[in-house]
Structure formats: C-alpha cells, structure tokens
Amino acid sequence: MPERRMFLERRSYRMRRAMDALRLWPLVGLALWMVPLLWAVPGEGPGEGTGAPMPMSSALRYIFGVWVLLILGALALWWRTGRGAAEDSAEGGADSPPRQG
C-alpha cells in the first residue's frame, strides 16, 4: 500500500477536479433540461393564471442553449482530461486517471 499523500501537486489537483466536473456535468445537464417541468402549460392546473405560457422561441433558445453549453463543457473536459487519460493508458493504467497523483 503506497503512502497516501495529504496534498497533491497542482497539476494532479487540477486533474482531479476536472474529473469531478466530468462526473457532475451530466447531472447539471439533467437539472437544466428538467427546468421546463416548471413552465406553465396551457390547460393544466386550473386556476393558475400566474405564468403566461412560454413562447416557443424562448423554449427553443433555452433548450438548445443548454445543449450548446453541455457540448462545450464536455469538449473542454475532454480537452483537459482526455490527454491525461491517454497518457495514463499508454503507461498501462487506463483505469482511473485522476487517482494517479
């Protein structure tokens, strides 16, 4: 059992946080895409005159905006973690790249 270090090098630390982000990113996407559940739907919920129905253009902008955001985030995370993962797998430890530090 190798000795566990209390603190990591800056690079390893950033790598681990990037992997954390990688894991959390789909949850962010799920949360954002489930926001439409809160939008008012015509003909549903009698007596709720509070929210005007969401215009389709706004809905489109929101949904596709989230989509682009998620894609860019995944791209950035791939850029940050993919190379390290590739190096690690080249060294034979493809399993868990961020745990190397």
Place this chain on the structure above:
Amino acid sequence: MVALNELVLVCLAYVAGLFLVAFWAERAALRGKGGTLLRSPLVYTLSLSIYCTAWTFYGAVGYAARSGLEYVTIYLGPSLVMIGWWWGLRRLVRIGRSQRVTSIADLISSRYGKSNSLAIIVTLMAVIGVTPYIALQLQSVVLSLSIFAANGDGSSYNPVSAALWVAAGLALFTVLFGTRNLNVNERHHGVVIAIAVEAIVKLVASLAVGIFVVWGLGGGVEQTLARVDASAIGEWQVQGGRWAALTLLSAAAFVCLPRMFQVMVVENDEERHLQIASWAFPLYLMLMSLFVVPIAVVGLDLMPPGSNPDLFVLSLPLSQGQNGLAMLSFLGGFSSATSMVIVATLALSTMVSNHIVMPIWLSTRHGSAVQSGDVRQVVLLARRLSILLIIALGVLYYRISGGSAALAAIGTISFGGVAQFLPALLGGIFWRGATRSGALCGLGIGFAIWVFTMLLPSFGVGAALSAETFAQGLWGQSWLRPQALFGISGLDPTVHAVVWSLSLNTLAFVAVSIVSFPDPIERLQGAQFVNVLEHSGPARSWTASVAGSEDLMIMAQRILGAPEAQAFFRAEAEAQGITGGLPEPTPAFVQALERELAGSVGAATAHAMVSQIVGGTSVSVQDLLAVADESAQMLEYSNQLEQKSRELTETAAKLRSANEKLTQLSLQKDGFLSQISHELRTPMTSIRSFSEILRDAGKLTEADKTRYASIIHSETLRLTRLLDELLDLSVLENGQVTLRMGQDRLSDMMDRAVTTALAGAGPALAVHRETETPDVVLHTDIDRLVQVFINLVSNARKYCDAAEPALTIRVSRHDGGLWIDFVDNGSGIDADVQSVIFEKFFRISGEAAEGVGLGLAICQEIMSRLGGQVLYLPKESGTAFRVSLPQSVLVQDAENPGQTPVT
C-alpha cells in the same frame, strides 16, 4: 418534378456507392490499410448516429407539428447518457471488451451465469421490440417514394412491391457485409464505414433542408422564430410527465437498443473514442434536431391542410420546386432508414443465431451420430437466415399494420420494449447481488406490461385488444385496464406504460434478486462485471481468427502442456487427412479434445470450456485462457511452495545435525583440554617434586641424585614427546600439513618402519611379512606413511600380551587399492573400547605409561590426508589394524615377491 424512375436511378446509384465504400473498407481492413480512418473516433461517433433513423429524419418534424417541442426529449436522453459516459457507458464498454460481448442478450446472459434461457428471452424481446421499428423504416422509405410518385405520373407505383424491393436490397447488403466473418467481436468495417457515410448524408440533408427553410423560406432566424411563436405550436405545451418520461425512455433505449449496443459497445475500438463521442455525438444530435421546429412550422404554414407532416422534410422543398434539395432530402431519409435496418438486423441476427439457432442445432447434433462438418458454416448460415427472417418479419409487420400509424408512435413503442432491459443491465453491472431469477422476473413482468399497455393497444381499439378490455379490463378485471392499470386512470398512455412497466420491472428484479441465491457461475460473473474497472487491464485485442482450432489449440496447450497438445493435434490432423496444419474442429475431434482436457481439469470444466468455444456462445476464448493460465500458475505456485517447504525441512534437519555435532565438538574440546592438562601435569608434578628434592635435600647420595635427575630427564622427554605429538596432530587436523610426495617401494618402507620400531629397549617382537602380491611402488608422502607403520608396529610391541609376541604384516591387493594388515597374536582389544581407540589420549588401561595416547589419532589423521584409512579389524584373532591405501597411490608393480621374515 422528379420522375420516379429518375429517383430510383439515383437511389440505386447511391446504394451502389455505398456498396463500393463498404467493399473498399473491407479490402482496406483486410490489407491493414486505412487503419487511421477506419479506427478514428470520427467514424465511431458517426456510426453512433444510427440512433437517428428515418423516425428522426421524417418523424421528428411530424412529431413537432403535432406536439411541439416534445420531440426533442428523444435526443435529450441520449445526449445526457453520452455526456455522462463516465458513469455508465465506460463501464459497459469495458465489460463488452473484457468479456467479448457480442450483443446485449449476450451481455445479460453472460452476467447472469451464462444463462441461455435468459439470452433467449432477451433475444425474443428484442426481436418483438425492434421489428415494428424496422417496419417503420420500410414504411418511411415507401412513404417518401410515394410523395414522388404522387407528384409524378405515379401510375406504376406500388407501395407493397416497393417495400419488398427495399427490404430485399437491405437484406442483401446486410448479408454481404454483415456476415463476411464469423466473429462478431471483429469490427464490421464495411458496415461501419457505410453507416458513417450515411450519417454524413443524413446530417447534410437535414441541415440543407433546414437552412433552405430558415433562410430561403422563413427569411432569417428572427423572422422564422417570430413565425414559430405565431404558429399553432407557438407555445410550450409539453406535459411535465411526458417530458420526463420520454427523456428517461430515450436514455434507456439509447443504451438498450440492440443496434446501439452493437455500434457503441461491440464495434468500439478504443475507450478513448467514447470520450470524444461524449461531446461529438450530442453535437450531432443537436444539429439533427436544430431545424425540426422551423421546418414543421413553415410546413404547417405553406403546405395544404391535411398533408402528412411526417413528410414535410421532403414535400416542402418539392412544393417549392427545389428538386435537387428534395432529392438530397430523400437520400437523407433513405440513409437513415437503411443504416438503421442494416445494423439492427445485424445485431438481432447475431442474437438469434447465437442464442436460439445454434443451441438448438447443437442439441440436435448431440443426439445424432457424429458427423463431419464445419460449425462455422452453420453459424454463418444461421446468421444469414436470421437476417432474412428479421427483415421478413419487418415486412410482415408493415403489411399487417398497413403503415397507418404515425411514425413517432411506433418509435416510442419500440423504445418502451427495449427499455425493459435497463434494470437487468444496470443492476448487472453495478450490483453484485443481482441474480438470474431476479432478472428473469423483472424482464418478464416488464415485458408483459409493455405488451399489454403499449404494444397491443397500438394496433387500435378492437384490433388486438377488444373495446371491452379497454373499458372493463382484462377478463373483466377493472384493475387490468391497459391504459389504467390498478385503477389509476387519467395518465397519459405513454407515461402510464413507461412508469408501470419500468417500475414494476425494477421492483420485481430487485425483490427477487434479494430473496434468491445465485449459483457459483453467476457470482463469479457478477464479481467480474461489477469490478471490471478494478481488475481489467488494457483490453486484450481480439485476434482476427475465429474461435476454431487455433483457439482450441492455444487452450489445450495451456492445459495439457505444449508438446502433448501439439502431438495430440498433429495426430488428429493426420487422422483427418490434413498434413502440416491444424485439424478441423469436427465434433469427433472436439469430443476427443474434451476427453483429453477432462483428464487435466475435470469433465465439467472441460465440457464448459470446449462447448463455450465450439458452441459459439459468448464466453471468450481469452477468458478461458486466463482461467487456464491462472490454474497453471496456481499449480506452479503450490509446487514451488511444496518444494520450498521441503527445502526448509531439509535445512532444519541439517541445522539440527550441525548443532549436535557442534555440541559434541564442544564436549570433545572440553574433554581434550582437561585431558591435556592432566597429561601435562603428571610429568610436571614429578619433575617439580624431584627437582625440589635435588634442591632442598642436601645429603643425597650420588646414586640418588643420578636416579632423580634421570627421572626428571625421562619425564622431560615424555613432555617433549607429548608436545611434539600434539603439535603434529594439530597441524594434521588443521589441514596445514603439506605432503611431501615421493616414490618408494613398499617393502623398503616396511623395512625402515620395522627397523625403527624395534630399535631401542623393549620386549621382543617377531615380525612376519606375508606379501601375496609382487612388491609395489607407492607414490605418496613416504615419511608420513612410514610413521603410521612405525606406530602400528611399536603399538604391537608395546601392548601385545602374548607369551611370545609376534606380528604378522600382510599385504594384499584388491580392486579399491592396497591393504596392509598388522595382526599380532595377543588377546585383542575389548569390544567395548574398539570404537574409541582412535580417540585422542586413549590408552589401554593398566599399560605402561610410555605412550601419550595420540598415536592412533595421528595415524588416522595421516591416512585421511593420504586418501586412505586405518581401521581396526575386530574379527581377527589378535589385535589387528588395517591400513588401506587407494589405487591412485600405486605406481607400478615391482619384482621381489615372497616372504621376508625379519626379526
């Protein structure tokens, strides 16, 4: 207007192009070229796009025209799954690679103890679930053709025959490029490349139509969005339940669809590609769905009321006179349909042939007499027949359903069916407690609910289920209404079906798993699947060869040992009439091999191993090899352990004996020291006493003085002799002595010894010498040997108790060398002291105290230095010693025989 014939011509040209591309890719892969392209992440991502079928291409617009933005859920689910690749897909792909999984049925059955019944159930469910989907593709192609036919002369257009022609073409393509090789783990390069090309075509077509609609017809983004807001679907109108349920459903189907599993897991080349696809594939999906709403809105605006919104993508450009764009759009839809059908059929046919046809075929073969034949051909044939069967089923479904239902509805139904695999799949890869019984129950219940609440109602009221059943429930049980199970009514039918089927599926799966107990294979597989990330290294690459003789050979070598296995295979090959090659895996050969293996690993294991390889089921040869390797390693390890423990025991025994020897030596040393101090003190005491008398007593007679002085003198002599001999002995014992080798006749040496020993005062001793052999010349340390002789002769002179002491010296030759026996006529040495006469300071008690008891010890040391030994011969009449010399000291025979008695 585009003539139908023209369109068919373009279509055929396109298909021919696809054939060429696929053919080129197969050839390139065969020659090892084009690797970078064939194995690029781009191709992987594009091949994932078979998720976007004709349903996407045509149906999404229709869906949007009917229900607004709800269509987008079908893409949100897969996007989330891809972005969350780290959680699920990574594990799935790793398992797929390490377990050599060939299909989703294979994965599930393999996880739950390689259960074939489970594989059959999953296969049947997949076929039932996907057949409508294939029918949907045929329908979309036929519909799109009918648009052109309606616009052209259209007289010769027959939808049914068109469907048949399309189906036949697809079957041909799939058979050609999907069953070229047996091994499903091997990439179908031709198919994958063709799919990638089709993916590009449909994306380009979709984007082209979208751009034409937004900028050509809509007048820019802002105007188009304003138009959207003003249209019938201008407001958010998706029910929350449907939004969430459809997102979940599409995510589940994305993982569970046999065709998605095929391209995502089975055809995956590198795990790295998965992460690239994690952003590239959502991008593809986003682009595919970007222009759906504008097209739907503009179509609703421009097209005459009552026209099918499912075909806006095609009819909109056509109505605007954009024939080229319409043609491109048609090709896009055609691509979507064909790529989906090809891969889905491929995946399903693998499942059907591996899990249904092959087991049946193998079981029928068991009963019959042993026949020759190649299993591979049977597998390929089974796969081809399965392809034809599945496409035929699709055509049949299309004919029966009449192509009436909206495209999207069929897609959702299909998704609902395959999503039933999800609990068993996820439970299998994340939860070690999942059991086969649980999976069977979950799948069964989920599938039954799906059939009852989704599939059968889809045929319409009164078709599969009667109107009474809809209103009153099955068998009049009101809680069994297909759209209001357990009396909960008012739900959207899709949400209702998804929620009930998936939740009860999961519940049954978990509950039965908890109460049931898995068998050993299940537990083993469960551990392997769940812990795949911990223990699987970089995946071993699958060799191009089929699971045939070569794999059997490798496995047999691991189990039997290389020479034995090779000899066995060579003998079998000769028996089959093959020279210089491996034998064909005929049933006879495999049975013989199994018997052979059973001798090493037991019958059950051998049967499992061989049947897994030959049966063509999922368990990979590599895994069996790993098992064989492990057992070999363990065997070797335990052998090593045994040897080590043996060595340890030996060492311990040696240590014990060494310790005993040391103790003995220590005792000897103590004895020696006390002996030597005693030996030294006796003469010293008398020397001191007599010298004191000489010093102190004044009136001593001269005679007394002389007597006392001579006593002192003789005692001093004795001391000197003692010290000399001690020194001699210690030199000999320490091995510091250097032998002065020389040559001399034995008789001369004997003469010298006898003369020396008999010199001086003492009892008389008659010496007889008997020489049986001619005199010999010895090459040895002459002086030392003579010293031994002298010692033995003088011992005889000193200790022989006979009235007339006589010594016989007998020289004899034998095989090992020369014996010189010294035998006197005395009473001999008592038996109880015979063993200690060679010890230091041993003296026969009561004898004259002249000797110091070191003579024989010195003799023994000298003889061991000279390579011989001196022994006491107990069987002779008197005291008898034998000096034995090795053969190596003899130089040559000399004359001078006979007896020479010397006095």
